Amino acid sequence: MNADTQPLLAKRYALVPGVGVGTMRFGDRVTEHPELVLRDPEPEYGAEEGYAEYGVTGLEETLIIYVDGEGKVDSVSFYEFCMVDGRNLIGMGVGQLLVTLGMPSNIDAEKIGRDVELLYAYEQLGLTIWTVEGEVCVVQAGGVG
Structure with missing residues (x-):
């Protein structure tokens, strides 16, 4: 990630614990957030996986959004900033x-x-x-x- 864009993106995707990340709320439908990009074009909703992984352009390895089988944002993981x-x-x-x-x-x-x-x-x-x-x-x- 470009060092110049990280502070801007970090602020835009700040975590509000228990509520959401930036404008995205836990429980929102993934379709409400066009900035989210599917990381795996063929997600599996098996008993083991259960979630599709989405990312944000520019934050592909930094922020992963997990979406359940109903298409709702379940959780997120942060790796470079939170x-x-x-x-x-x-x-x-x-x-x-x-x-x-x-x-x-x-x-x-x-x-x-x-x-x-x-x-x-x-x-x-x-x-x-x-x-x-x-x-x-x-x-x-x-x-x-």
């Missing part, structure tokens, strides 16, 4: 994360290859946050309730 109240969660240290979001409802460990990732779940905010070596690397967000 703006919440003007702060980027990606790259944030765990200490600052706890100051910013408070105590998580649950913490789990997951082994990926040789790395151990800690997952911080904030159920009341609809967030699951992955950290490696004490730093946020992925934020997954969905609706609450």
